[in-house]
Amino acid sequence: MTPSTIPALGYALLGLLQQKPASGYDLRKIFASTSMKTYSDSPGAIYPALGRLEKQRLIRGTIEDGVGMRRRRVFHATQMGLYELREWINRSVTRDDLVRGQQEIMLRFAFSEKAVAAATSLILLRSLEVAIQGHLAELNEEFDAIKAVLPLSARLAFECGIRATESFQQWNRDAIKAYVARQKTEQTQPAEQRDGQPAKREKQRKKE
Amino acid sequence: MTPSTIPALGYALLGLLQQKPASGYDLRKIFASTSMKTYSDSPGAIYPALGRLEKQRLIRGTIEDGVGMRRRRVFHATQMGLYELREWINRSVTRDDLVRGQQEIMLRFAFSEKAVAAATSLILLRSLEVAIQGHLAELNEEFDAIKAVLPLSARLAFECGIRATESFQQWNRDAIKAYVARQKTEQTQPAEQRDGQPAKREKQRKKE
DNA sequence: TATGACATGTAATCTGTTACATGATTAG
DNA sequence: CTAATCATGTAACAGATTACATGTCATA
Numbered sequence: 446m447t448p449s450t451i452p453a454l455g456y457a458l459l460g461l462l463q464q465k466p467a468s469g470y471d472l473r474k475i476f477a478s479t480s481m482k483t484y485s486d487s488p489g490a491i492y493p494a495l496g497r498l499e500k501q502r503l504i505r506g507t508i509e510d511g512v513g514m515r516r517r518r519v520f521h522a523t524q525m526g527l528y529e530l531r532e533w534i535n536r537s538v539t540r541d542d543l544v545r546g547q548q549e550i551m552l553r554f555a556f557s558e559k560a561v562a563a564a565t566s567l568i569l570l571r572s573l574e575v576a577i578q579g580h581l582a583e584l585n586e587e588f589d590a591i592k593a594v595l596p597l598s599a600r601l602a603f604e605c606g607i608r609a610t611e612s613f614q615q616w617n618r619d620a621i622k623a624y625v626a627r628q629k630t631e632q633t634q635p636a637e638q639r640d641g642q643p644a645k646r647e648k649q650r651k652k653e
Numbered sequence: 654m655t656p657s658t659i660p661a662l663g664y665a666l667l668g669l670l671q672q673k674p675a676s677g678y679d680l681r682k683i684f685a686s687t688s689m690k691t692y693s694d695s696p697g698a699i700y701p702a703l704g705r706l707e708k709q710r711l712i713r714g715t716i717e718d719g720v721g722m723r724r725r726r727v728f729h730a731t732q733m734g735l736y737e738l739r740e741w742i743n744r745s746v747t748r749d750d751l752v753r754g755q756q757e758i759m760l761r762f763a764f765s766e767k768a769v770a771a772a773t774s775l776i777l778l779r780s781l782e783v784a785i786q787g788h789l790a791e792l793n794e795e796f797d798a799i800k801a802v803l804p805l806s807a808r809l810a811f812e813c814g815i816r817a818t819e820s821f822q823q824w825n826r827d828a829i830k831a832y833v834a835r836q837k838t839e840q841t842q843p844a845e846q847r848d849g850q851p852a853k854r855e856k857q858r859k860k861e
Numbered sequence: 862t863a864t865g866a867c868a869t870g871t872a873a874t875c876t877g878t879t880a881c882a883t884g885a886t887t888a889g
Numbered sequence: 890c891t892a893a894t895c896a897t898g899t900a901a902c903a904g905a906t907t908a909c910a911t912g913t914c915a916t917a
Binding site: 544545547552554557566597611613615620 | 687691759764766804809813831
C-alpha cells in the first residue's frame with residue numbers, strides 16, 4: 446500500500462535481521478568482513494537506515510542490558526518487515542533490474558529461500574532467465590552496430606559486459622537445474638533434509 | 654595536488670568529452686540510449702556535474718548559437734581535464750576497486766586507449782590480473798568456510814559471484830593476449846592504422 | 862591507568878532522484 | 890496552431906560519506 450521505496454541497504458539489513466536478530470554493530474561487522482562489502486559498513490549509513498526501518502515498523506530494536514555487558518540494541522524483523530521483504534523478493538525480475546546490476550537481484554535470490562520458500566527461488570530464477578535473454582539480445586544488437594568504429598580497448602570492454610551476461614545466463618540455467626533436481630528428490634523422500642548440502646548430485650541428470 | 658575526488662559520473666562525462674565535444678543533451682542521450690545506462694541521464698544529475706567539472710576547469714563550455722539553431726552549450730575537455738582523466742585511468746587496479754564493481758574499472762579501460770595509449774591499456778589489464786587473482790582467492794576462502802551452513806539459494810548466489818569473477822579473469826587473459834598480439838603486428842608493419850578496426854585478425858596467431 | 866575493541870550515535874557535506882519550469886524550434 | 894522534441898536548468902528531498910563525539914568494558 447505504501448509506496449515502499451526502500452534503498453538496497455535497507456533490504457540488506459532487513460534480510461539479515463529476518464534470518465537472525467542483530468545489533469547495528471553486528472551488522473556493520475557483517476558488511477565489513479564478508480563478501481557483502483559492497484554495502485556500507487559506516488555508522489553514518491547503518492544507524493540512520495536502522496532508524497528508518499524501525500520508524501516504518503519493519504524492524505524493532507530492544508535494549509539488551511545485562512551485568513558485565515555493554516548496552517546494545519538488538520533489532521529483529523517484525524511481521525510487517527517480513528511481508529515487505531517478501532514483496533521485494535517476489536517482484537519479477539525486469540531488464541531494468543539487470544541494467545542496475547546483478548547485485549540486488551542476487552541479494553533477493555540469496556534471501557528467497559529462508560524468507561519465503563524454495564518454490565519462490567525457482568520462480569525468481571525463471572523470471573531472471575527471461576530478463577537475461579532480452580538483455581543479452583539488446584547488448585549484442587548494440588555491439589554489432591558499433592563494434593566496427595571502436596578502438597580495441599572500448600570493444601574489449603563491451604565484450605566483457607556481454608561475456609559477463611553470458612556467464613550469468615549459464616549460472617542461471619545451472620541454478621534452475623539444481624532446484625528442479627532438489628524438487629524431485631523431495632518428492633521421492635519427502636521433507637527430509639531441508640537445508641545444508643542438497644543431495645550432492647544435482648548436476649548431469651539424464652533427461653529420461 | 655587537489656584531493657581530486659570526482660564521482661564516477663564525472664569521469665564518464667570527462668571521458669566522453671575528451672573523445673568528442675558534446676552538449677549536456679547529447680551526453681544525456683548517450684547515457685539513455687547506449688549500454689551506459691548505468692549512469693544517470695537525468696538533467697538533475699548531468700547539468701550540475703558538468704557545472705562542477707567546468708568550475709574545476711576540467712572542461713569548458715562554449716555557447717553555440719547560429720541562425721535556425723537552438724542555443725546550446727558544447728563542452729570540451731581541457732588540457733587539465735585530460736591530465737585528470739589520465740591520472741584516473743593510470744591508477745593501478747586494487748582489490749577494493751574490484752569489490753566496488755567492475756563497472757568503473759571497465760570504464761577506465763574503455764577510455765584508456767583514446768585518452769592515453771595502447772601501452773597503458775595493457776598495463777591496466779596486468780594490474781587488474783593481480784587484483785582479480787587476490788579477490789578470487791578471498792572469495793573461495795570465504796566460500797569454503799561457510800558453504801556448508803548456507804541454504805541452497807544463498808550458496809548458489811555466492812557461487813554466482815565466484816563464477817562472475819572467473820569469467821572476468823578469463824576475459825582479462827584474452828584481452829591481454831589481444832593486446833600483445835597487436836603489439837607484434839605493429840612492430841612488423843610500423844604505425845600503420847592506429848584506430849578503427851585493428852588489423853582484423855589479432856586472434857589465432859600461430860606463435861611462430 | 863592507558864590502550865584498544867565494543868557500541869552507538871550526530872553533523873556537515875556531497876551527490877543523485879524526482880519533479881517542476883522555461884523557452885525555442887520543427888512537424889503535422 | 891499545437892503538439893512534440895530539443896535544450897537547459899532549478900528546487901526539494903533522500904541517502905551516503907566522512908569525520909567527529911561519546912562512553913563502556915577488558916586487558917596489559
